[in-house]
Each structure stands twice: as structure tokens, then as C-alpha cells.
Amino acid sequence: MSTLIPCIVAGGAGTRLWPVSREAMPKPFMRLADGLSLLQKTFERVAGLDDVTRLLTVINRELLFRTLDDYRPLNSGRLGLDFLLEPMGRNTAPAIAAAALHAVRHYGEEAQLLVLPADHLIRDQQAFVSAVARARDLAEAGWLVTFGIRPGHAETGYGYIQQGEALEAGGYRVASFVEKPDLQTAQAYLEGGEHLWNAGMFCFRADVLLRELREHAPQVVEGVERCLALSGAVEGKQGKQCELDAPSFAEVTDISIDYALMERSSRVAVVPCDLGWSDIGSWQALRELTPADANGNQVNGEVILHNVQGCYIDSPKRLVGAVGVRDLVVVDTPDALLIADAHCTQDVKFVAQELKKRGHDAYRLHRAVTRPWGTYTVLEEGARFKIKRIMVRPGESLSLQMHHHRSEHWVVVSGMARVMNGERDFLLNTNESTFIPAGHSHRLVNPGVIDLVMIEVQSGEYLGEDDIVRFNDIYGRAPAGEKSN
Template identity: 60%
Template sequence: MKLIPTILCGGAGSRLWPVSRELHPKPFIRLGDGQSLLQKAWLRGAALPDVVETLTVTNRELFFKTEDEYREVADIVGGKDLTNRFILEPFGRNTAPAIAAATLQVAATQGEDACLLVLAADHLIADQAAFAQAVSKAMQLAAQGRLVTFGIQPDMPETGYGYIEVDLDSPVPFVGGPAGESAGFPVARFVEKPDLEKALEYLASGRHLWNSGMFCFQAGTMLREMQQHCPEILAASRACLEQSRTAEGKSFSQVDLDATAFKLVPDDSIDYAVMEKSSNVAVVPCSIGWSDIGSWTALGALTAPDARGNRIEGEVTLHDVSNCCIHSNQRMVGAVGVNDLIIIDTPDAVLIADRSRAQDVKHIYARLKAEGHKTYRLHSTVHRPWGTYTVLEEGRHFKIKRIEVKPGASISLQMHHHRSEHWVVVSGMARVVNGQQELFVNTNESTYIPAGHKHRLENPGLLNLVMIEVQSGEYLGEDDIVRFDDVYGRS
């Protein structure tokens, strides 16, 4: 049976602000080993047997960033010739529409017998061998026509997770496994996040598992269940796919969902739309070192504590400090005489919070978003399909950026109404269109682009092109741009 790891990459990760932003959500956060949560999710699926392609459902604005993430770690599974397929959403629409689109796409390209393994891009699983064994069990259950979810064996009375009540009296045998071992159990019911008293009761019962939000099913099974329980989501998703653009390459496939049609797809989670209504759901209990990294305390726990319980990432100097989580990748952080704090430093925002209030960081994110403050959406370093730019300084009528262009990449042929630009190359060589001129600008050379001039920047070399851009004018917003020709399909 073909297995298609299907990664859902989205969300804001508001509880991990200020490192997580709308256009740099939680899946892109790097851990201590240098890999992002998204890269770990892709590798986790790609390493399984019988996988010939992966499918990622993500926001259109995160597509090129996601491609870069996969490209960085592709050599780790270099023995596999994998195709990476993408479904690009114009905006978030919850998990049921995402899974409906993914299932329809897999059924059309691989057949209804193909098995989807739905993974969240922002979870961590420490035990790959145990995960692979759990997937093997799930595939057996899926082959029997069941919708399968993965239940995590609880080790504490957690009130932040939903629970799954298991029918322990009806185990399903694990064919090929040790005698008496089960592949899984029927689900008795799904339970919402409990209060502490209920969570203690669930932990003691032995019949309740944490709901991991991971699923496994054959495409045909999910389509039939959706037709029964949420036909409007399935029909609207099918209509949207029929109106959407598709691009094919040597090792990738991309479906760009039509925004007008996608807006008509009802917003709902897969749990509410299908899993809680179906009588055909099984669960695989597993202990796989799972965490949803749902707060700074959870992320900090991945770092070994010092002698006073501090968990530190970056350059930090402490005096009489204990039980703090401190994260800084660029600036020196000093702390004196404090306890039980979260201190997160980024170039344009700092978070200071009581460790016991880690879940409440989302309220800061929500307020910034409501006020339209740029720090909810972007970092000072912004990723683009062609590379990155970093705002170094800005003031009234001027802005200074560091621009880095990937080898072979170029910005669109464009024009600005309200600003002029001065480009200074500090590393590499640039091919520049400036009005009617086309010229090469070498290291320590520059060119001036007046407002109203069509211009394009390209890196023809093999190494990254680095330049400083000085903007001046009455208006310096990123929306002052007219694109005439863009290889990345942006308007």
C-alpha cells in the first residue's frame, strides 16, 4: 500500500511569540540541532518505508520558504527519489478543508487505496523507531477500512490536550507482531480538554489517551466518511480543486487553490467534521516522545538546565538567577536576581513573562494583531522566494536594508512610485536592469535607481549576493510596488 506523508503546515504559533510570527510560524522555529520542526516532520515521514512522495498543505506565502526548508535536509534521505507535492492555501481554513483537498488530490494521483499519514508540522517526536512501528500498525487498521488516530500514553494530568477514550475490550490484533500484541482499539469517544479533576480521573482510568492530531487512512475511506458526515466540505473542496491552477516539475507538483472558491469551503476541524461523528475510528496507543511544543516552557524543556535550573540559548550572563528560560540568538542578555521568568529576545521585540503564565503569551500576539503592529506578522529579517531582506534602520523618509539573493535567483521586474533606491554590492556580483540599462555591479560598486524607473536585481553567480539598499522618499511601504514580470507568480 502506498504511503503519502501529508504535512499540515500553518497556524500562527501565537504562544511562541516573538520568535513565531504569522509569516514565520512555529514550524519554522529552529531547535538546538539546527533543524526546524517542519524539517523534522518532513524527515520523519520521508524516512518511512513505501514512501515515494510527500504532500504538504500550507499557505501560499510560505511555499518558497517551505521548499527551502526541505531542500536543506533532502540529502539526509538521499537514497530516496521523492516527489514533493504541495497544496497552497490562499488563507487558513482549518484542518477539515486541508485534509479534504489533500485526500481528493491523493485519490486522483495515487488512487483511493493510497494511504495518507497526516502529520502536524509543528510537533516533535523523539523516538523514530517507535513512531515507525505505530505507523505500521495504523496502516494495517487503515487497510481494514478504518480511520486511524494516534493516541499518546499520558504521563501527567494534562489539561491543555483533548483526550481519546479507548474501548480496551475490543483490541484489533497486530498481524505479524508479537503474539497477543494489538494494532489498536476502537475509539469509544473523543473528550474535550478537561479540568484538573477530570484529567486526574482520565489518567487513573488507563482508558484515556492524549489526542495527538495525527491520522492515517486510505483516501477512499476518508472520502466516503466525508460524504456521510460533512458533504458540504467535500463538495466545496472538490469544486475548489477543479478551479485551481496546477504546476508540475521534475520532482514537485503544486496546486494553487483558487481564493474565490476556497472561501466557499466551510471552516471546520477534522475532529468535529468527521472523527467525532464516525463510528469507524480506531486508535493506536503509542509512546513516541511526542510533544506539541505548545509554550516557551515546553520548548525550553528541550534544553538541558544549568545548576540553578536555567535553560539558556544564546549569549547570556547571569547573577543570582534561577529557573528561568532565556533565549537570544543575536544580542547579549544579562539578568540579575530574578527567578521563574521567560525572557525571549529578538532583534525587534522582547518578551518577558512569568513561567507560570506561559500559555498567556497568545494574548500579546492577539493584541498586536488587532492593533496591526508589524511584529505579529514579520521579523526584521523577511524571507522572499529569491532570498531575504533585513531592515537595519529606518526613519522619516529613509530605510536601510541588507539584501541577500540566492544563486540564480532574481527579484521581479518592478517599479516604485514614491521611493528611489541606492544599491551597494558588498559580496558577490549583481546583474541589474536599471531603466533602459542592463549592467553588472561588482563588489564595492553601486547603482542608483530613481523613483519611477523599472528595475530588476539578479544573482548570476554561484554564491549568495549580499548588498545594502538605501531607500529614500516620501513613502517607503512594501506595498509601493508595481510588478511587470515575476517568475514566482506574484501579482
């Protein structure tokens, strides 16, 4: 059978899981109770398939380093890592078309793609492996294969797939795709037994996908082809990396693969399956993954309850006292708190949307900001000063830079730093400090083998992140701009 290339597609803002999911750290990076992110769980899912040697990830270019951070501890080197880096989201049809074109170009026309959302949960790996095997047989026979989850309840939040006649190669022809139903219809689907949840997972041969897409949505393929012709591709040590050209990608039709193709093609099949699947579409869906105590409460963190029932309280860092409340979802982060009725957690997206409208930082960023070299966290800001905790991973470094308006005190609290400060180049050990006057070019490297943790006290008239002149940047970022360090 042809080569299988799993393709993890990360899109969507995950606004219903604010304040943990934010634009710069969206839902795929949310960690569950076992410490793994949804993206890591998706990685492990594909790594658990036989014969897979290469993973293609389609993700926003801002999230590349974060993604590599998540893959690093799981990938022993067995999987080559290809990336298609999107400058902005254009929905699933362009992303999948790009993946298919990438596969045809590098791995042959008959390469099979297994498209998986980056932020779903599948608890039954064995069932997943079997379903993929069945899907591959159908794909080999020229079908566009969808995965249909057998419904566990009358869900109104998902689209449904109606299964039609049984196919020789296994599975079923798709009779129709159905939009999110009302409760009565969903109930009828549940009882009828021929409607399945559309999980947004697909398997197909790259050539079949492109042929069908050229027939039903030619503008998508053509747009993506134009974009790929203008995009720079590099062969990295782990795999092929292609950063999609922004102006031409912006012009590709913004459309889902369901609308563009699946609902139109006659070559669509479905593999019914029971995978222990969840799209974790809300805090309520997330909490249902973990058992509750005798009062129906699920608690993470230091929480004192008095006469509390049916509450989910996630507060890893701060003490919470709850008194007399029922059926609440409480999610605490260092800079923002969510309190929602457990029956309304779908509406959390309205809070995130309002923050986006206001241009509020808490839509985009967490207090701890991830950078290619590590993280920084603003501990306190005041008139003329700002205090940051900076963590630099072993072997990483911040670009040589200079600030016009601020000086910086650095105190190493853990690990070892190598500092270039003006003309001097020296090592700074734990519990040592240095002072970088405004106008001095400086550079920070972690030459050691453990994390470097530093406290930076900035002072000056102006402390905006855009007061930075970068003299070089090993991560390929602009010499000056909105990003810090």
C-alpha cells in the same frame, strides 16, 4: 499494501510562541537548538519511512517558498513534492478532505494518507515507524486510525482518546473522544490507563475517509470538490502543485476533522504509542526539551546572570543582564521582546492577539522578511530614508521594477550582482556601488554561486513598499501591491 502518501498539514498561527512564531513565519519554521525547523524535523520523520516516494504538503500559499527553502537541503530528490496551497486557513477537515481527493485523483482510491501536523516533535523515530506500520494495517482493513500518545503526566491542555475493545487488525476501537479535562479528571485518566492524548495524527485509506466524510459531514466534501474544480493545478518538476481557488475555499465549512468526522464515525481506531511526542504548545513546553543548569536556568546567547533561578533566556543577538529574577521566560528578537512568567506561557497568545487587533507588523512579520529570492531586513528608517540589507540567493533575481518616489543606492558587500539600471546592464562586484534614480526601471540578479549581500539606501519623499511597478515577475506576483521587490 496500498501506496502511503504522508501528508504534512501546516495550519494555525502558533501565537503562543510569539515573538519567534509570526503569521508570515509561523511555528513550523521555528528552529530548535540543532538548527532544524519543526517542519524539517517532520520532513525527516516521513523521509525515514520505508516505501515513501511522495510527500503531500497542505500549507498557506504565502508559505510555499519558505517551505521549499526548508525542504531543499533535506530532499535528495527521492521524494516527489506535491502541494495543496491554501488561500486561508479553514481548519483541518477541509485540508484533509482536499488531501484525500488529491490522492484519489492522482494515486488511486486505495492510497493511504498519513496525516501529520507540521509543528510537532517526535523524538523516538523507531517507535514512530512501528506505530505507522500498525496504523497502516488498520487503515488497510478500513479503519480511520488515530494515534494515541500514552500520557506522561496529568495534562489539561490536550484532548483525550478513550480506547475501547481490542481489534483483530491490531490497536483498539475508539470508545470516545474527550475534550480538554480539568486537573482532577486528567489525574484520573493518567491513573486509569485507558485514556490517551489525541496527537492530531491520522492514517486512513483515501476512499474510506471520503466515504465516511460524505456520510458525516457531506458539506465539507462537496465544498472542497467545488473548490478543486475551480483550482488551477500544475505539474512542476518536483510534483503536483494545486493552488486552491480562494472564493470557493472561503465558503467551505471551517471545522476540525475531530468534530466533523472522528467523533461521529464508528470506524475510528486508535494505536496507543510512546513516541517522545510534544506539540511544543508553549515556550514552557519548548524549554522542557533541553536540560537546565544547576540553578534551573536555560540560556541561549550572551547572558549575564546574577542570582537568577529557573529562567529560560533565548537572546541569540543581544546581551542580556538578569538580576534576582525567578522562573521567567525571556525571548528576544531584533524587533520584539517577550518576558513571561514561566507558569503563564500559554497566555502569550493574548499578546499576539492584541498585536493582530492593532494591525501591528510584529504580529505578521519579522524584521528579516523572507521573499522567494532571499531575504531583506530594514536596518534603519528615518525621515526620507530607509536602509535595507538585501540577500539574494545564487541564481535568483528580483523582478524588473520601477519606483516613482524613491531613488536607491546599492552597495555590494558580498558576492556579485548583475544589474539592469535603465538602459545599462552590467556586473557589480563586491565593494562596488550603483545609483538607481527614481523613475528608472531596474532589475537585480545574483548570477553567482554564493549569496549576494547588498546594502540598499533608499531616499525620497515616500518610501512605502507599495511604490513599486513590476514589469514581470518570475514568481507570479502582482504587478503592484503590498509586497516589496
